[in-house]
Amino acid sequence: MKLKDKVAVITGGAMGNGLGIVNVFAREGAKIIILDYSEKVLEVAAKLQADGKDVEGYICDIRDSAKVEEIINKVMQKRTNIDVLVNNAGVAKLEKFEDMSDEVRDYHFDINIKGTWNVTKKVIPYMKKGSIVNLSSVTGPMVADPGEVAYATTKAALIGFTKGLAAELVTKNIRVNAIMPGYIMTPMVEGIAKDSNSENPDSVVKGIADGIPMGRLGTIEELGNLAAFLASDESSYITGQGIVIDGGSTLPETMSVGTK
DSSP: OTTTTOEEEEETTTSHHHHHHHHHHHHTTOEEEEEESSTHHHHHHHHHHHTTOOEEEEEOOTTOHHHHHHHHHHHTTTOSOOOEEEEOOOOOOOOOGGGOOHHHHHHHIIIIIIIHHHHHHHHGGGOSSEEEEEEOOSBTTTBOOTTOHHHHHHHHHHHHHHHHHHHHHGGGTEEEEEEEEOOBOSHHHHHHHHHHOSSOHHHHHHHHHHTSTTSSOBOHHHHHHHHHHHHSGGGTTOOSOEEEESTTTTOOSOSSOSOO
Protein backbone atom coordinates (compact mmCIF):
# COMPACT_ATOMS: atom_id res chain seq x y z
CA MET A 1 0.00 0.00 0.00
CA LYS A 2 2.34 2.67 -1.30
CA LEU A 3 -0.02 5.53 -0.39
CA LYS A 4 -1.08 4.28 3.04
CA ASP A 5 -2.53 7.13 5.13
CA LYS A 6 -1.48 9.79 2.62
CA VAL A 7 -4.15 12.49 2.25
CA ALA A 8 -4.83 13.06 -1.44
CA VAL A 9 -6.98 15.68 -3.17
CA ILE A 10 -8.08 14.53 -6.63
CA THR A 11 -10.02 16.75 -9.02
CA GLY A 12 -12.36 15.35 -11.66
CA GLY A 13 -12.46 12.03 -9.84
CA ALA A 14 -16.04 11.01 -10.60
CA MET A 15 -15.37 9.46 -14.00
CA GLY A 16 -12.75 8.69 -16.64
CA ASN A 17 -9.08 9.03 -15.76
CA GLY A 18 -9.99 10.60 -12.44
CA LEU A 19 -12.07 7.60 -11.40
CA GLY A 20 -9.19 5.30 -12.32
CA ILE A 21 -6.88 7.39 -10.14
CA VAL A 22 -9.36 7.39 -7.25
CA ASN A 23 -9.80 3.61 -7.40
CA VAL A 24 -6.07 2.93 -7.46
CA PHE A 25 -5.37 5.44 -4.68
CA ALA A 26 -8.08 3.80 -2.55
CA ARG A 27 -6.53 0.40 -3.17
CA GLU A 28 -3.12 1.77 -2.17
CA GLY A 29 -4.43 3.08 1.17
CA ALA A 30 -4.81 6.81 0.54
CA LYS A 31 -7.30 9.04 2.32
CA ILE A 32 -9.06 10.72 -0.58
CA ILE A 33 -10.87 14.00 -1.12
CA ILE A 34 -12.58 14.15 -4.54
CA LEU A 35 -13.61 17.41 -6.18
CA ASP A 36 -15.84 17.14 -9.23
CA TYR A 37 -18.38 19.26 -11.10
CA SER A 38 -20.71 16.26 -11.46
CA GLU A 39 -23.08 15.08 -8.72
CA LYS A 40 -21.77 11.59 -9.53
CA VAL A 41 -18.89 12.39 -7.19
CA LEU A 42 -21.21 11.73 -4.25
CA GLU A 43 -22.06 8.25 -5.59
CA VAL A 44 -18.39 7.40 -6.11
CA ALA A 45 -17.50 8.51 -2.58
CA ALA A 46 -20.44 6.62 -1.05
CA LYS A 47 -19.52 3.41 -2.85
CA LEU A 48 -15.92 3.55 -1.66
CA GLN A 49 -17.02 4.46 1.86
CA ALA A 50 -19.22 1.34 1.86
CA ASP A 51 -16.06 -0.65 1.06
CA GLY A 52 -14.39 0.82 4.13
CA LYS A 53 -12.32 3.44 2.33
CA ASP A 54 -11.61 6.91 3.74
CA VAL A 55 -13.13 9.02 0.96
CA GLU A 56 -14.93 12.36 0.85
CA GLY A 57 -16.71 13.72 -2.21
CA TYR A 58 -17.50 17.37 -2.93
CA ILE A 59 -19.39 18.95 -5.81
CA CYS A 60 -17.11 21.75 -6.99
CA ASP A 61 -16.60 23.87 -10.08
CA ILE A 62 -12.85 24.46 -9.97
CA ARG A 63 -13.31 27.65 -11.97
CA ASP A 64 -14.78 29.14 -8.78
CA SER A 65 -11.75 29.98 -6.64
CA ALA A 66 -13.87 30.96 -3.63
CA LYS A 67 -15.72 27.62 -3.71
CA VAL A 68 -12.44 25.72 -3.94
CA GLU A 69 -11.14 27.62 -0.92
CA GLU A 70 -14.35 26.92 1.02
CA ILE A 71 -14.06 23.18 0.39
CA ILE A 72 -10.35 22.96 1.19
CA ASN A 73 -10.93 24.89 4.43
CA LYS A 74 -13.71 22.46 5.32
CA VAL A 75 -11.46 19.49 4.59
CA MET A 76 -8.70 20.92 6.77
CA GLN A 77 -11.01 21.12 9.77
CA LYS A 78 -10.57 17.32 9.93
CA ARG A 79 -7.07 16.89 8.47
CA THR A 80 -3.68 18.09 9.59
CA ASN A 81 -2.08 18.25 6.17
CA ILE A 82 -2.40 17.30 2.48
CA ASP A 83 0.24 14.97 1.03
CA VAL A 84 -0.86 14.65 -2.59
CA LEU A 85 -2.71 16.78 -5.13
CA VAL A 86 -3.78 15.31 -8.47
CA ASN A 87 -5.00 17.98 -10.88
CA ASN A 88 -6.96 15.70 -13.18
CA ALA A 89 -10.08 17.73 -14.03
CA GLY A 90 -10.11 18.81 -17.66
CA VAL A 91 -12.25 19.17 -20.76
CA ALA A 92 -11.87 18.70 -24.50
CA LYS A 93 -14.18 19.75 -27.28
CA LEU A 94 -13.18 19.47 -30.92
CA GLU A 95 -13.87 22.61 -32.92
CA LYS A 96 -12.14 24.22 -35.88
CA PHE A 97 -10.04 27.21 -34.80
CA GLU A 98 -11.52 29.54 -37.42
CA ASP A 99 -15.04 28.76 -36.21
CA MET A 100 -14.28 28.69 -32.49
CA SER A 101 -16.16 31.11 -30.27
CA ASP A 102 -14.55 32.88 -27.34
CA GLU A 103 -16.88 30.87 -25.12
CA VAL A 104 -15.43 27.55 -26.29
CA ARG A 105 -11.88 28.90 -25.98
CA ASP A 106 -12.53 30.12 -22.45
CA TYR A 107 -14.25 26.85 -21.52
CA HIS A 108 -10.92 25.09 -22.08
CA PHE A 109 -8.72 27.81 -20.58
CA ASP A 110 -10.88 28.36 -17.50
CA ILE A 111 -11.08 24.69 -16.51
CA ASN A 112 -7.84 23.18 -17.79
CA ILE A 113 -5.53 26.05 -16.82
CA LYS A 114 -7.24 28.40 -14.38
CA GLY A 115 -9.04 25.59 -12.55
CA THR A 116 -5.78 23.73 -12.03
CA TRP A 117 -4.18 26.98 -10.89
CA ASN A 118 -7.03 27.66 -8.41
CA VAL A 119 -6.90 24.27 -6.72
CA THR A 120 -3.12 24.22 -6.53
CA LYS A 121 -3.04 27.70 -5.01
CA LYS A 122 -5.46 26.68 -2.25
CA VAL A 123 -3.85 23.31 -1.48
CA ILE A 124 -0.14 24.21 -1.34
CA PRO A 125 -0.35 26.03 2.03
CA TYR A 126 -1.43 22.72 3.61
CA MET A 127 1.39 20.66 2.06
CA LYS A 128 4.41 20.30 4.35
CA LYS A 129 5.95 17.98 1.75
CA GLY A 130 4.56 15.65 -0.87
CA SER A 131 3.64 15.40 -4.52
CA ILE A 132 1.58 17.30 -7.08
CA VAL A 133 0.58 15.43 -10.24
CA ASN A 134 -0.86 17.41 -13.16
CA LEU A 135 -2.73 15.75 -16.01
CA SER A 136 -1.34 17.15 -19.24
CA SER A 137 -1.41 15.17 -22.50
CA VAL A 138 0.70 14.17 -25.46
CA THR A 139 -1.69 16.48 -27.33
CA GLY A 140 -0.13 19.92 -27.34
CA PRO A 141 3.41 19.26 -26.11
CA MET A 142 4.06 16.49 -28.67
CA VAL A 143 1.27 15.98 -31.20
CA ALA A 144 -2.09 17.40 -32.27
CA ASP A 145 -5.03 16.71 -34.58
CA PRO A 146 -7.33 19.20 -36.33
CA GLY A 147 -9.91 20.71 -34.01
CA GLU A 148 -7.71 20.47 -30.92
CA VAL A 149 -6.18 23.95 -30.85
CA ALA A 150 -7.82 25.04 -27.59
CA TYR A 151 -7.24 21.72 -25.86
CA ALA A 152 -3.66 21.41 -27.14
CA THR A 153 -2.85 24.95 -25.98
CA THR A 154 -4.04 24.27 -22.44
CA LYS A 155 -2.28 20.93 -22.13
CA ALA A 156 1.00 22.41 -23.36
CA ALA A 157 0.57 25.20 -20.81
CA LEU A 158 0.30 22.62 -18.03
CA ILE A 159 3.81 21.38 -18.84
CA GLY A 160 5.13 24.91 -18.30
CA PHE A 161 3.07 25.15 -15.13
CA THR A 162 4.54 21.86 -13.90
CA LYS A 163 8.14 22.87 -14.53
CA GLY A 164 7.81 26.37 -13.09
CA LEU A 165 6.04 25.11 -9.98
CA ALA A 166 8.55 22.28 -9.51
CA ALA A 167 11.40 24.79 -9.53
CA GLU A 168 9.70 26.90 -6.87
CA LEU A 169 8.58 24.11 -4.55
CA VAL A 170 11.63 21.83 -4.59
CA THR A 171 13.09 23.51 -1.50
CA LYS A 172 9.81 22.78 0.34
CA ASN A 173 10.13 19.06 -0.43
CA ILE A 174 7.12 19.21 -2.75
CA ARG A 175 7.62 17.43 -6.05
CA VAL A 176 5.61 18.41 -9.15
CA ASN A 177 5.25 16.17 -12.20
CA ALA A 178 2.87 15.79 -15.12
CA ILE A 179 1.29 12.77 -16.73
CA MET A 180 1.02 12.98 -20.52
CA PRO A 181 -1.56 10.41 -21.62
CA GLY A 182 -2.21 9.32 -25.14
CA TYR A 183 -5.62 7.82 -25.75
CA ILE A 184 -7.16 6.29 -22.63
CA MET A 185 -10.70 4.89 -22.94
CA THR A 186 -12.71 7.57 -21.12
CA PRO A 187 -15.93 9.56 -21.57
CA MET A 188 -13.75 12.37 -22.96
CA VAL A 189 -12.52 10.08 -25.74
CA GLU A 190 -16.09 8.99 -26.40
CA GLY A 191 -17.00 12.66 -26.78
CA ILE A 192 -14.11 13.28 -29.16
CA ALA A 193 -15.22 10.27 -31.21
CA LYS A 194 -18.74 11.69 -31.44
CA ASP A 195 -17.40 15.13 -32.39
CA SER A 196 -15.35 13.46 -35.14
CA ASN A 197 -18.08 11.17 -36.49
CA SER A 198 -21.50 11.45 -34.87
CA GLU A 199 -22.93 8.68 -37.05
CA ASN A 200 -20.25 6.11 -36.28
CA PRO A 201 -18.10 7.07 -33.26
CA ASP A 202 -16.98 3.44 -32.81
CA SER A 203 -15.13 3.68 -36.12
CA VAL A 204 -13.16 6.60 -34.72
CA VAL A 205 -12.17 4.62 -31.63
CA LYS A 206 -11.12 1.70 -33.85
CA GLY A 207 -9.07 4.08 -35.99
CA ILE A 208 -7.33 5.39 -32.89
CA ALA A 209 -6.51 1.86 -31.73
CA ASP A 210 -5.20 0.92 -35.19
CA GLY A 211 -2.68 3.77 -34.96
CA ILE A 212 -1.30 2.69 -31.59
CA PRO A 213 1.56 0.15 -31.67
CA MET A 214 0.00 -1.75 -28.75
CA GLY A 215 -3.20 -1.97 -30.78
CA ARG A 216 -5.51 -0.65 -28.06
CA LEU A 217 -6.41 2.33 -25.94
CA GLY A 218 -5.15 2.49 -22.38
CA THR A 219 -7.29 1.83 -19.32
CA ILE A 220 -8.05 4.24 -16.52
CA GLU A 221 -6.44 1.80 -14.08
CA GLU A 222 -3.16 1.89 -16.00
CA LEU A 223 -3.14 5.66 -15.75
CA GLY A 224 -4.08 5.41 -12.07
CA ASN A 225 -1.08 3.17 -11.43
CA LEU A 226 1.25 5.79 -12.91
CA ALA A 227 -0.37 8.54 -10.83
CA ALA A 228 0.07 6.43 -7.69
CA PHE A 229 3.76 5.93 -8.48
CA LEU A 230 4.33 9.66 -8.96
CA ALA A 231 2.38 10.41 -5.78
CA SER A 232 4.33 7.88 -3.72
CA ASP A 233 7.77 7.90 -2.14
CA GLU A 234 8.86 5.45 -4.84
CA SER A 235 9.34 8.45 -7.17
CA SER A 236 11.13 10.56 -4.54
CA TYR A 237 13.90 11.73 -6.94
CA ILE A 238 11.59 12.74 -9.80
CA THR A 239 10.33 16.31 -10.20
CA GLY A 240 9.55 18.73 -13.02
CA GLN A 241 8.97 15.92 -15.51
CA GLY A 242 6.27 15.00 -18.02
CA ILE A 243 5.77 11.22 -18.14
CA VAL A 244 4.20 9.81 -21.32
CA ILE A 245 1.74 6.90 -21.13
CA ASP A 246 0.42 6.24 -24.62
CA GLY A 247 0.93 2.61 -25.67
CA GLY A 248 3.65 3.81 -28.02
CA SER A 249 1.35 6.05 -30.07
CA THR A 250 3.96 8.83 -30.32
CA LEU A 251 6.72 6.30 -31.11
CA PRO A 252 6.37 5.55 -34.87
CA GLU A 253 7.85 7.94 -37.41
CA THR A 254 5.38 6.51 -39.92
CA MET A 255 2.77 3.77 -39.94
CA SER A 256 3.97 2.20 -43.20
CA VAL A 257 7.79 2.12 -43.16
CA GLY A 258 9.86 -0.62 -41.53
CA THR A 259 10.37 -4.35 -41.36
CA LYS A 260 7.85 -6.61 -39.67
